[in-house]
Amino acid sequence: MTQGKVPHILVLGGGYVGMYTALGLQKKLRQGQARVTVVDPRSYMTYQPFLPEASAGALEPRHVVVPLRRVLRKCHVVTARVRSISHAEKKVSVEPEIGDPFDIDYDILVVALGAIARTLPIPGLADVGIGFKQVEEAIGLRNHVLDRLDIAASTTDEAVRRKALTFVFVGGGYAGAEALGELENMAQYALRYYPQISPRDMRWVLVDAADRILPEVGDEMGVYTVEELSKRGIEIRLKTFLESCVDGHVVLSKGKPFDADTIVWTAGVKANPVLADSDLPLDERGRVSASADMRVVGVDDAWAAGDNAAVPDLASDEPDATCAPNAQHAVRQAKLLAKNIVATLNGKEPKQYRHKYVGSVAGLGLYKGVAHVYGIKVKGFPAWFMHRSYHMSKMPTFNRKSRVIVDWTMALLFRREVVSLGRMRMPREEFRRAATPKP
Template identity: 85%
Template sequence: MYTALGLQKKLRNGQATVTVVDPRSYMTYQPFLPEAAAGALEPRHVVVPLRKVLRRCNIITGRVASIAHQDRKVTVEPEAGEPYDIDYDILVVALGSIARTLPIPGLADCGIGFKQVEEAIALRNHVLEQFDIAASTTDEEVRRRALTFVVVGGGFAGAEALGELENMAQYARRYYPRIGKGDMRWVLVDAAERILPEVGDEMGVYAVEELSNRGVEIRLKTFLNSCENGHVVLSKGKPFDSNTIVWTAGVKANPVLADSDLPLDGRGRVTCTADMRVAGTDDAWAAGDNAAVPDLTADDPDAVCAPNAQHAVRQAKLLAKNIVATLNGEQPKEYRHKYVGSVASLGLYRGVAHVYGVKVKGFPAWFMHRTYHMSKMPTFNRKARVLVDWTMALLFRREVVTLGRMRMPRDEFRRAAAPKD
């Protein structure tokens, strides 16, 4: 979206036609997904509608099935109808990444992802549904299973999702007199020695202490072996049952790239030069999670930029300038950005940060997290809506209501319309 927006602004009328192909009609600002899941932000305010922002671009809602750069063709699978090919002169590959999963028994059936806004909404509804189940049953096993929540992956997505959801659950508990604080069980599982490695060792230790003080079980150097039918078996400790298994254990480049003739590195990302041109081509470019762009600020000459939003947004903006420069006969610029640090939220008024070598924790880090990400939120419209949501949250209590049955809007009608025996 950022690349298309830059091209839309910088290209002269009639100079080129920009076509954007995406399976969703909006861009998701992923750093705000935990707050959307916890109800602190309206889900519609963490996404940017492409057709509203990219008014001078041609938007196609469909999935890219394959790329044949030698023939200058992209095969698109639309929402409905038969696949078709799109011809192009210049290609920008910004397919991003998908969840990196493992062949763990039961994961595909029981796991819940946390990368798209629909997953965040579903997870919020699901957690609150478990409260309804636990408060309405007389079966202790059903109750225990409903109130056990497992998050696999201790990076940004996992730690922030758990922190926000646990915070929301503790607030929601006041409306469920039969559910005590000790009835809930939150488990964070990670194969590494610490969580949130991006914020450094000291802040990672603080994050563990903060979550542990809130009753969260931190299982480090631990693997999920299986979760068939919600029966969780870890590499350490006793097995237990859970209705909620959230998978946030890393990402990988979009597998569509494997069905292309573009050069890929060992991790399946497009091999790029420092100006984000696809290696060996003059008319193909790439940026973001699916691009292996050399990190010119690193000491290692073979280092590439990490797949995170900090690089992706900056790469996208420079990429638009580079494409326009080449169209005007000018030389593109190399991407160079020194990593400034990281911020992470652990729930309301709690956070950790390591920015420009300065370590911050607690409320100041939480405030830095909100301030930074609001500044990076695309469009003034969305910035204003996010700010209003936060202001309303200060004035009024959270809404604790599940709309999970919206996934099945016709069930009640089907029962009413079913023929009677």
């Protein structure tokens, strides 16, 4: 770093780790001590634990995202996708949505690119599958489910009706179980406006390759979750693989094939693949190798945290354990990462990340949930309340906390909104028809 030059800190990623690291730097850096740039393809941060409630209409989707430019007023925000990283040259190539790619030079790099859905080469998955990591996907899935109810209630073709009312979720972790629980709950509520459809007409299926779901909450709570979902008529297919879903024709490793209009893929995540186009050290899972203080191993002026980083888990008894890619670690690592960067700029030593595991909570629909916190197992309404309370405390900014609370309060006073805005996928279609001359 050139003597007297104001160091440029480049934060790759505007998710929880990237946004909170930049926010911490914005607060802790002295005037003129450094300048900060944040690069992300979206202009907002999505709080992913609230996506299931946003998809079910319990929360306004805009309230589970935080505008980066509004929060990071002292930072420069670049809305672009990272193409490659050359730390040897201290240069990152980025590509905006419109325009030519360009390079950004830096002095200090923070890699917080997060993770993407981990998919498999399953025939038909890329064509009909729906992901569940971004707010756009949550909105789209909600509209899609309600649109399927409209189709089922308006057709005389029994095969079309049966396919429209079949919903398949692949993956029994947090995202899959919570999204399924919330959307099934919403669809059951919506049926009061569809007298043509009986609750027995809908078919909800959860598929997982493991022998249990929600492993984070422990075996006992995982068994309870299976029992709770089964009581609601949801089929749980454990030790089962999705083999094909071409044109919605679902073929599982067990059982008879069937047709489904809705196939949601939540079977794990993997580190952002752009890391392969970098000269940073990676582990066998494609994550940036980091030390316990979140500095990238073997290189200077580079840091990494969150889902795309292999940070040692000092609280684990296993010698080579790394922190799991979940919201708990992202929240805590981000706050320490900003402090560590400022500490090194001030000539001090950074602190190691050590997090004592306190437990896990999961929501399974309105007033339903499971929790395993401080060794105490909780289920039903208390667990659902703990789930909401915990994630409310971690929701960024007072503004968004207040809006979420208002949404929940309004939900107690008024009935759910069950309007499908599926036509949002084609907002210009009607105008195009009107503007096209008839032959």
